[in-house]
Structure formats: structure tokens, C-alpha cells
Amino acid sequence: MRVVLQQLTKRFGAVTAVDALDLEIKSGEFVGLLGPSGCGKTTTLLMIAGIYRPTGGAIVFGDHRVEHLMPKDRGIGMVFQSYALYPHMTVAQNIGFPLAMRRGVAGDEITRRVREAAALVHVDGLLARKPAQLSGGQQQRVALARALVKRPDILLLDEPLSNLDARLRHEMRGEIKRLQKEVGITAIFVTHDQLEALTMADRVALMSDARLQAYATPKELYERPVNQFVAEFIGSPPMNFFAAELGRRNGSVLATAQGIEIELPPARAPRGDGQRQATVGIRPEHLAIVAPGAGHANGEIYVIEPMGREQIVDVQIGERRLRAIAPPGFSAPLGASVGLRAAVDQLHLFDPAGGERLA
């Protein structure tokens, strides 16, 4: 089912938690609401769920406005950050609870559908246990089964992975993504972890300070961030930024900063002549370490962090430090002189004033 948010706003007293949010989620799509804590993403989810009443704006499911409907009448299933399993009920009772709350669902049908939902998330062996007797990952699966058992139109997940350890998180990430596609359900999840958003979502809505900053596929967000906030938030290790003067030489645009000089390819140069200054962004993986004098900048190695598959190398250039990714074989003493070469077609230029993308 399609979900549309129109000018959705929520204020708590003087604080605006969500400010005029417009978002359209296609039927069957898996959308991640991403942002730093306090950006309004969970508030948005709770408004979609019907737990918070919007201060203004509309929420449309399919073709119907639902702001006035109670959570139970919205056809949603929800997984909470804490899982919110009922501690006094068994796994089977937990999963069956949404069905038991409905009139006219027979006992044997509840049993059958509980088994079905439990099998879907592989907890059918745990039906007689209480939540306290389950591991975090199992609790998560039970919460998923409970959300799916009434066959909702929309699945909502609030920070679904934040309570799991790193290993389980990786496992459940894939599991939830597979499940969402298998069931074919429209799903919205909230996360503060950009890696989760990029790996799981079809599209990511990046929020900050109650506003939507970007809404795009993970690939677009990564390759063509619409503003500096998006560029900064997406990607690990984060993108390098430096302020540069823009000038012209032989018909092409030149970005210069202390110790750095890059000739911009036409596709990455801002249009028009007006722009004199820009914030240049370049991801660490697009900076290569080369011999001194052979790249766009020269500096000294500040620190090397081996990550196994690659190494993160911080290079001191004058007063600023740029981060580059080097292959595992790279080795150099601290303080060694190196050059840095940027993949010029992977540069991002932002307006130093507003942070909007220039090119």
C-alpha cells in the first residue's frame, strides 16, 4: 500500500519535532528514515502509526487519509526498538495477541496463523517460552512475527537493530530485507545508522532538525548528495571537506586551497562565473596516495589505521588533514612525505553559505 505524507508537522509545545514533511512511499517499497537523534524520524514513524496525532498535514494510506484513525484501524504492524514483547505472555500468546484482540477469529485459526508467522521468522521452536527466556535476536524475530501475523498493509520498524550486537545486527539486517521482499509489504524503518539505511532501504529519507534533507536511493545519496549535510552524514569514514577558491585557467575551472590545486572536469564545475568560493568534498575512497608531487596535493602521513580489508590514512596538508583509503599492502612511516591524487570526477562542490550542491 502506498503511503503519502503531506506537509506533516508535529509540535510539542514550542518545539517543532517534524516540520512540513512531504514524502511518498510506493507500494511494496522499503524506506528508511535516517538522521541523527532528535531529528524527528521516530516522531514521524509514531505519527504514521497513529500513536502521535499530527499538529498539521496529512497522512494518506492508499487513497485514504488516516490521521484521524486509531492505530488499530490503520492496518499496520509495528516492531519497537525495545521489541515491546509482553513479558507475562508466551511467545505464542505474544504473536497471537493481535488476532486475539480481533473479534471473530477462531481459536484454531489463531493457532494456525501463529505457527505460520513464527515459521516465517524461524521461531516456531520457541512458542512455549516467555520473552525473558529468549536472546535479543529471538525477541526481535518474535516482535516481527507479532507485527506480521495480522497481515498488515504496512510494516513499521523503530530502530529495529539497535539493541542487537554487531554480529546479530548484520544477520538481522539481511533477514529483515529478505522478509520484506518475500512478504512484499510496504515497510518503513527508522535508524540513526547510515550503514543500516544504505544496506536495507530501497530509498532513504534523510532528516535533520525536523526537516527532510534528501529523499533518494542509497546510490544517489552516496554518489550525488544534494547538500553538504547529506554528504557529511552518508559514508564511512566520512567525506573530506575543504574550502577552496575557484578560478579559471585555460578555460577550465581550478579549485585551490593551501597546498591543494585541482582542475575540475566540466561536469563537476559550477555553471556560470559568479561562484568564487566553494566547499569541496571528496570521499576517502576517492583519494589515492601517490608519490610526492605526483598528485593534487602534498603532505605528510599523520596516522594509519589498518582495517583489514583496507587502511585509513590521514594525511596532514598544511593545517588541514585529509583522509584517504589505501590498500592493505600500503606501508609508510609516520611523517613520510606523500602525494594525494583525487579522482576528479568524484568531487562534490557545495555552496559555502547554504551548503547546497553546486556541482
Added chain:
Amino acid sequence: MNSTALLFMGPAALLVILFFFVPVVITLGLSLTDAATATGLSNWKWIGLDNYDQIARGSFTMLIIRNTIFYVLVTLAFNVVVGLGIALLSTHVEAKAGGFFRALWLLPRISPSAVYAIMWVWAAAAPPFGIMNDVLSPVGVAPRDWLNTDPWVIVILVNGFVGASLGMLVFTSAINSIPEDLFRAARVDGASAWQIVRRITLPLIRWPVLFVLVYQTMSLMASYEYILLTTNGGPGLYTTEVWSLWAFHTALSNYYGNLEFGLGAAMAAGLVVIGLVVSFTMLRLFRFDELVSDPRVEIT
């Protein structure tokens, strides 16, 4: 057990022994004597179980047992139901309003007992006086001299309004300690307000409810001060007399002037035995041992 442990437990243990254990032994001993104002402190003698025998055969014993059971059960129901009601309502409205409402219900408990009881006596005064008459006559309740016509109503309300505040406090904190997400999940799962109370809230506050039930039963069985200060067991002979008040009247304050310490002590001893039996039965009934988990800190 080593000497340090004894040293730490000493002060508290001493207090308990001095003010609880010793009086119990004295009471039990006293209950086997005929000590009374008439015998004085010199002429009393051991009479074995005669006092208990006298209570068992007493012509008012059955009436007083019935009164006590009625008083305890109805007041208990009032206490727990009203306490739970206030706790549920005041935790589901805006926090400030809920807090104010609960503070109001605490007033009976923080007023001195005697002042509180006398306020009830005035409120229940015979026509043309009495706030109760003023408030209830417009809704069709005929004005009356409440303490004489409906003494039980007053006895139960006086005790109930005080008792409800204990349940209210305990239940409120128990309800507030249930994670908000559980209520949200239940709403998403389609539970109505009543179903949330029945299926989520009540099962999760089972232990506090049990605690209040047992504690209030014990304290109601032993309490008599508000009855003493309002109806004093009347009107007439033993209409609202309960066991503990009977023991008080017999041993310490009665119309005839012959204070029968021995007989009163036997009544009190009987109450202790009944209290123990009732509380153990209740703990069994609610499977108390299942509610208690092992301590998280290891004590060696």
C-alpha cells in the same frame, strides 16, 4: 554468621525483640490468666485456656466474627478497587492533572487520624446538618442520621478513603514503571483501553496488587481506631464492633469499668493466629514464591 554480622543486625534486632517479640510473649502469657481491674496486680492467677474457652462460647462471638469479616472484605474491596481506579485514571491523563488528583486523595492519610475521623462525624451529622445530607439529598438519597441509620456505610467510607491512598500510591508507581512501548504495541495490536488494562496492565502489576491485598487485610483486621472514633462499635450493642475493637474494649476501655486484661489478651492472641493463617493462605493462593526472583547480588 559471624560477630560482625551480629553487630550490624544488633540494633534493629534489639528493637524488634523489645517492642514486638516481648509484648507478644507477655500477651500470650497474660491470655492464660484472669488478670483484670477486679483482681489487681496481686490477686490474679493462672487459669489455663479458660479465656479461650470463654471466647469460643461467648454469645457475641459469632456476631463479632461476622462483623469483622464483613468489615475487612468490604473495606478491602473499596480500598483496592478505588486505589486501582484512581491509579489507572490518574496515569492516563495529563501528568500534572494526575499528580494533583492523587495529591487530593492523599489528604486523608496526611491528616491526623482524630481530626480526619471527627470530620467524618461532622460530615455524617444528622439533618438538618451534615455535608453528606447536603450532597446526597439532591440525588434522591433521603437525609438521615448516618451514624445511627447506616453506621457501616460510614465505617467503610472512613477506612476506605484512607486505605485507597496506599493502593493508589503503590499501583501508580507500578503502572508508571511499565514501559510505554508495551502500551503502544498493544494499541497497534488492536487492544481497546479496557483490553489494555485487563491484558497488559493488570497482569504486570500483579505483585503490587497482591502486596496491597495482603498488607491491607492484615492492617484492617488489626485496625479499630476509626471505628472507635466514629461509631465506637455502636449504635446499640456491638452493631459495628469488630474483633480488634472488642479486644480493646474488653481489656482497656469499657462501660462496666472492669478491664479484663487476660480475656482481652486472649482475643488479641486469637487475632494474631487468624492473621497468620490468612496471610499464608493468600501468599499460597497467589503463588508468592513464583513472584520472587533470586537476588542479583550475591551475598556470602
